[in-house]
Each structure stands twice: as structure tokens, then as C-alpha cells.
Amino acid sequence: MPFALHLLGLAVFAQGTSEFMLSGLIPDIARDLSVSVPAAGHLTSAFAVGMIVGAxxxxxxSRRFSRRSALLVFLVAFLLVHVVGALTTSFTVLLVTRVVGALANAGFLAVALVTATSMVGPDAKGRATSALLGGVTVACVAGVPAGALLGAAWGWRSAFWAVALLSLPAVLAIARAVPSGAPDADGPSALGELRALRGPRLLVTLLLGALVNGATFCTFTYLAPLVTHVTGLGSSWVPGMLALFGIGSFVGVSAAGRFADVRPMPILVFGSLALVTGWVVFAVTAGNPVAAVVLVLVQGALSFGVGSTLIARALYAATDAPHLAGGFATAAFNVGGALGPWLGGLAISAGLGFRSPLWVSAALVAAALVIGGAALGLGGRAPEKALAPSPDPARSRATS
Incomplete structure (x- = not known):
């Protein structure tokens, strides 16, 4: 993988830390700003909504600018809104900063996905996606637990300052290492790319990704109160549980990156079956600390393994939209990122307890399995082709 691709992963690490760190900070934010826990959970949904609209x-x-210029503008804007978020005493202002930060994050990730896949061969999109999303998983392993520790020691605002500081070296690295280039004036028009994104194969893939990602965010957003109120562990365990989820996600996205280009169907079918089973088992055994520890790790691996494979397949299915593919993949997955916490918050507000998001997660993955199976059965082979392995160009030349 090109070195510049890993530098993009550094920026994604900072942004992933911001996106996920609220899982360990929501109770403190709720107390400090005098709102309920479900209301504070809407900060995650607001971020996802900004990603949906912004991507x-x-x-x-960004088609008007070189990729390096676009990446730098988005990342600097992301840094500045975290400074505002760290200083505000208003929940409304904090909510607005999450939306604006999400717009910048969405733009960055949309351009970064296209940039990353353009740095590798046409049959290595899965590996490039895995390398880029590795920044998200490292955020889960290190950044998010560190944010929780900072929040416990110096308040939740210190975590926002930390994200701003993390973004600085990424800005400098991208300015030096990512090729500048020029706007691509020879590619398809924006309207032509939008037409290409209406294909049924791509739409099915994005819908499945939204449901799987919704399940992930539904439980992850409320993991801190789940651990403390249901599992019965002290608040000091929350950073460790977040880190376990991150370790699992790193293992999952790394493993998926090795096979997503050549054997995506086994990952998606068997991984999704294991994922829905895991959410059900977690819901039943959430009061057992040993089971909770194991399942946080396992579900993190399965969630990111299946999710990253779906992102790669979406990019394969959208080759006629080279500029907008990353944006629409980002938007679709964040539909799930908004839907999951919202549904989890509804379940909690309805008096079903902090165990209820686990059941919601199970239902969302089950819906993905049903829709995916129906698409394969009723839609002929079109959806299957979108998820099937891409042909090996070298092998094709050898046999021609």
C-alpha cells in the first residue's frame, strides 16, 4: 500500500476518534449540559445526519478542486469546529458543531476513499478500503478509550481538545505527502455520475451496509450505560470495553481486507449470520461480565469485517462514478449511523432498559439478511454480481 494512503488513515483516525468517542462521554455530557442520556445520544445521530447530507x-x-486541496480544506474545518465544541456551554451549539464537523468529515472521507482506491490497482479496492478504515479501528482501540480516560480525568471537553490536536499532524502530513494534481476535467459529469449511482446492484449493497452499520452504532452509542447499568461493571471498565471493541474491529477490518477482493460472499453471508447471532446472545447474556467482555470483542470484529466488505463492494459497483462513489457510500453507511442510535434511544426512552439496543441491533442485521436474500432470489443475479469477486486482470490477459 502507498505511504500516502496510510497518512490518509492518520486523518481518518482523528475523525474516527471524534465520531466514536461520545460512546464513553455521553453520561458526562448529559450531566454537564443538563440533558437526558438519550438526548445526549442524539449528538451521535446529528453527526451521522451531517455525514449523510455532507458526503x-x-x-x-470537491470536483472543482484538486484532491489534496479538498482534503486539506475539509480537515482544517473539522479541526476548528472541535475547538468551538470544546469551549461551548450550550448543548444546542455543541449539536451544531457536531453537524458541521460531520459535513467536513463526510467531505474528507468521500474524497479520501476515491483517492485511496485510485492509488492501487483496479482489483485492490478492498485492500485500499481496509487500509483507510484501519484509521477508524485504531481510533476504537486507542483514540476512543483515551478520550474516555481524558473525560474521566479532566472532563469531556478535554477529549474535544485532543481531537483538534490530533488533526494538526494529519494536516501537515497530507500537505506534504498527497499529490496535488488538478481537478479532473476529463471524467464524467456530475449528472452522469449521479445516473450511474442509480443501478440496482449498488442500491442493494448500500442498503445492506446501512442496516449493518445501524446495528453497530445502535449498541456502540450506548455501550457505556450498558456496561455500567446492565453488566454491573464500574465506570472504570468503560475505556477497556471500548478498547476491546476497537481491537475486535481492527481484527475484523484487517481480515476482511485480505479476502474482500476475491471472496466477498462468504464474508457477507456467514459473517452476517454470525453477527445477528452474536447480538442475540449478547442481549441474553449482557448481565454476565465474562460474556459481555467476549462479545464486545467478537461483535466488533464481525461488525467491521462485514461493514468494510460492503463498502468495498459498493465501490466496485460504482466504477462509472469515480468522484461520487465514495460520497454516496459514506452517506449510505451513515444513514445506519443515524438510524441505529435513534432507534436505540427510542427503545431506552420507552422504558425497555439499556439492554434494548442489543435487540435493536439484532433486528437490523436480521433485516439485512432478509433483504439480501430476497434481492438474490427475486432480482436474478444482478445483486450477486455486485458482491461477487472481481476478475483478475492478469489472469484475463493470460487466457485471452
Missing amino acids: PLMAIL
């Missing part, structure tokens, strides 16, 4: 919009706007 396609920012991807379209």
Missing part, C-alpha cells in the same frame, strides 16, 4: 454534497463540490 454526496461535499463530493460534488
